[in-house]
Amino acid sequence: MLKVQDLCARSPNETLSGISFEVPNGQILAVVGRSDSGKHLLGEVLAGKGHIISGEIQANSYRHRTHRQKIQIQTGYLANPVELEEFLTGFELLDLIGSLYHLAPKDRSRMIESLATALDLGSYLYGVIELASLATRQKIGLAAALIHSPRIIILDEPAQYLDFVGQELVEKLMLDHAREGSSIVMITNNLELAERLADEIIVLDQGQKILEGTLQQLINQTKSHTRSLKGVMETVLGHA
Amino acid sequence: MLKSSARYWQIRAGQSLSKATGLDYFLVLLLGCLLYLIGRSWVGSTIESPGVILLTMINVGLGVGILALWVILLWRLPFWLAIGSLILTIWWLTTSPIISTLLEHTAQPEIYSQLLVLLTGLGGLGAISALAQLTNGYKSGRPSKYWLVLNHKSPLPSYSGLGSLVIMGFLRILRDRIFVAVLIFLTLMLLAKISGWAIPGSWLTIVITGIMTLSVMISRKLGPLASSLLTNFPGLPTTKGAIDFALGITSLVIVAALSWTILFGLLGLTATDTLWLTGIFLVGQISITLIARSSRESAELGLLGGWWIVIIQLSALAIIYQIMWQFNLSGVMLILLVVLSLFVALTSYQEPTHSATISSTW
Numbered sequence: 001m002l003k004v005q006d007l008c009a010r011s012p013n014e015t016l017s018g019i020s021f022e023v024p025n026g027q028i029l030a031v032v033g034r035s036d037s038g039k040h041l042l043g044e045v046l047a048g049k050g051h052i053i054s055g056e057i058q059a060n061s062y063r064h065r066t067h068r069q070k071i072q073i074q075t076g077y078l079a080n081p082v083e084l085e086e087f088l089t090g091f092e093l094l095d096l097i098g099s100l101y102h103l104a105p106k107d108r109s110r111m112i113e114s115l116a117t118a119l120d121l122g123s124y125l126y127g128v129i130e131l132a133s134l135a136t137r138q139k140i141g142l143a144a145a146l147i148h149s150p151r152i153i154i155l156d157e158p159a160q161y162l163d164f165v166g167q168e169l170v171e172k173l174m175l176d177h178a179r180e181g182s183s184i185v186m187i188t189n190n191l192e193l194a195e196r197l198a199d200e201i202i203v204l205d206q207g208q209k210i211l212e213g214t215l216q217q218l219i220n221q222t223k224s225h226t227r228s229l230k231g232v233m234e235t236v237l238g239h240a
Numbered sequence: 241m242l243k244s245s246a247r248y249w250q251i252r253a254g255q256s257l258s259k260a261t262g263l264d265y266f267l268v269l270l271l272g273c274l275l276y277l278i279g280r281s282w283v284g285s286t287i288e289s290p291g292v293i294l295l296t297m298i299n300v301g302l303g304v305g306i307l308a309l310w311v312i313l314l315w316r317l318p319f320w321l322a323i324g325s326l327i328l329t330i331w332w333l334t335t336s337p338i339i340s341t342l343l344e345h346t347a348q349p350e351i352y353s354q355l356l357v358l359l360t361g362l363g364g365l366g367a368i369s370a371l372a373q374l375t376n377g378y379k380s381g382r383p384s385k386y387w388l389v390l391n392h393k394s395p396l397p398s399y400s401g402l403g404s405l406v407i408m409g410f411l412r413i414l415r416d417r418i419f420v421a422v423l424i425f426l427t428l429m430l431l432a433k434i435s436g437w438a439i440p441g442s443w444l445t446i447v448i449t450g451i452m453t454l455s456v457m458i459s460r461k462l463g464p465l466a467s468s469l470l471t472n473f474p475g476l477p478t479t480k481g482a483i484d485f486a487l488g489i490t491s492l493v494i495v496a497a498l499s500w501t502i503l504f505g506l507l508g509l510t511a512t513d514t515l516w517l518t519g520i521f522l523v524g525q526i527s528i529t530l531i532a533r534s535s536r537e538s539a540e541l542g543l544l545g546g547w548w549i550v551i552i553q554l555s556a557l558a559i560i561y562q563i564m565w566q567f568n569l570s571g572v573m574l575i576l577l578v579v580l581s582l583f584v585a586l587t588s589y590q591e592p593t594h595s596a597t598i599s600s601t602w
Contacts, residue, residue, distance in 0.1 A: 044474075047474050047475060048474045048475060049471070049474040069477065072474065072475040072477070073475060073477045074475075075475045076475065077473070077474060077475055079471075079472050082472065083468065083471070083472050084472065085408075085412075085465070085468065085469070087411060087412050087415045087416070088408065088411065092408065092411070095395045095404060096401070096404045096405065096408050097473060097476070098395070099395070099401040099403070099404040100401030100404070100405075100473075100476045100477070100478055101401070101476065101477065102401070102477065105395035106395075108395040109395050112395075128415075141472075144473065145473075150475070
């Protein structure tokens with residue numbers, strides 16, 4: 001379970017002001033909003049990358065202030081954009097990340113094989129990342145975020161650069177992890193993906209949470225004219 | 241029939257190669273030790289200095305390795321092209337004055353000659369690696385199955401990640417085209433000098449300039465790696481200091497292999513000098529690490545997994561130095577043993593302070 005209370009943070013482009021939410025085990029929370037609404041910064045802060053001004057992050061029994069490392073090791077983070085070590089092959093990178101998480105060689109081998117199959121990496125796993133397509137890089141980045149079977153998963157635009165087949169694979173992988181009990185925070189501009197996968201959705205605007213609930217609750221709250229997340233966003237944030 | 245047979249052997253060679261280059265360190269180490277012992281008993285009767293014996297063995301191994309890599313490289317070409325290239329290679333090897341000069345130097349029981357052959361061999365290895373890049377479909381953008389003949393498909397035997405980082409550091413250097421190009425250039429200069437061509441500059445100028453250039457490139461390549469890893473994977477249970485430490489070891493190994501050997505040969509550094517240099521460097525590195533560990537955050541992360549492991553490792557290193565001191569082994573031998581002991585220390589199992597496996601409290 002991931003619990004965030006009154007979180008305030010700042011980066012050169014984004015701010016977060018008093019954000020609170022909770023993601024129970026096995027649930028997917030989608031964070032949506034305009035560009036620079038603070039959702040990217042939220043992902044960084046949850047992954048332990050950004051600096052927190054005030055507020056509290058709690059992962060099950062661990063509090064960020066006292067057990068930061070214990071939270072971080074149980075967190076998997078897909079950055080946006082994902083920047084991987086270009087000189088390594090996908091396999092080598094996953095092996096390196098797995099070993100840094102203290103996974104035994106046998107476990108690493110099993111996890112790499114499992115993730116490569118789930119994401120249909122095929123022979124691209126053994127190609128140098130420098131030569132890989134954006135879609136392959138995205139898949140390798142996602143595999144690296146999940147190699148240690150984290151219980152808190154923060155994914156910033158997990159399906160970007162992927163075709164419809166790749167998106168389906170990522171969706172299935174996320175649902176599998178949720179089924180196994182992980183709490184997933186998905187930061188995305190892909191509203192259809194959020195609709196399909198999220199148990200709950202929060203809408204950020206200028207660093208503040210302006211809406212929270214299931215899709216149905218958001219539609220009811222905003223009295224949106226169309227029964228979609230896009231309609232909700234247009235109602236509360238206005239047209240482009 | 242012939243084609244299918246060639247294909248069969250191509251596949252077999254590929255599988256063997258995958259196994260052989262799967263970085264199975266213990267096997268390689270074992271074979272290396274055996275080869276060394278056999279070689280020592282064979283060569284030892286005519287050459288007195290253990291440093292020269294070691295260098296001779298390394299050079300012979302390097303030569304055999306380069307030839308084997310070349311054959312493996314040819315194996316990936318179409319069958320008749322591979323056979324043609326092989327015949328051409330054999331003809332060149334048997335008639336080239338460069339090769340005969342190199343063989344003469346290899347047979348010389350002098351450290352100076354052995355160092356020249358070593359540098360030339362390293363350059364040759366770089367050249368073969370560069371060719372491997374081209375034949376791996378690097379230009380065409382196809383995923384390469386065997387990248388620089390070092391692509392491995394099974395996990396490294398590292399539990400703490402630091403051993404993996406050392407290997408990745410090596411790959412970072414070996415896969416840099418500019419580094420390979422500089423290495424080839426240095427080799428060509430040495431080859432030209434060996435062949436008696438009028439190259440401006442003394443041996444010392446060429447070697448020192450080359451090594452300095454390579455050292456700067458190594459630092460520039462490995463420096464940003466820690467920040468890059470931690471930016472993209474902030475949850476990794478390690479610190480920038482720990483990653484820098486592992487990559488520092490990588491730099492040390494590469495630079496030491498090139499420069500300390502040369503300094504030992506050309507400037508006449510004694511084994512005792514090298515011992516002190518190595519000792520001072522390692523004590524410095526370990527002291528910095530221990531001081532860093534005293535802060536609360538570093539202590540929580542645990543660079544080496546616990547104080548007792550640090551004490552054991554320090555004791556092991558002290559014993560190794562004591563043995564080296566007592567037996568008065570050469571600097572080259574000492575460096576090799578230090579590198580091996582560090583490698584073993586870094587890749588051996590270390591109890592993590594945090595486990596990535598989730599406890600039942602979840």
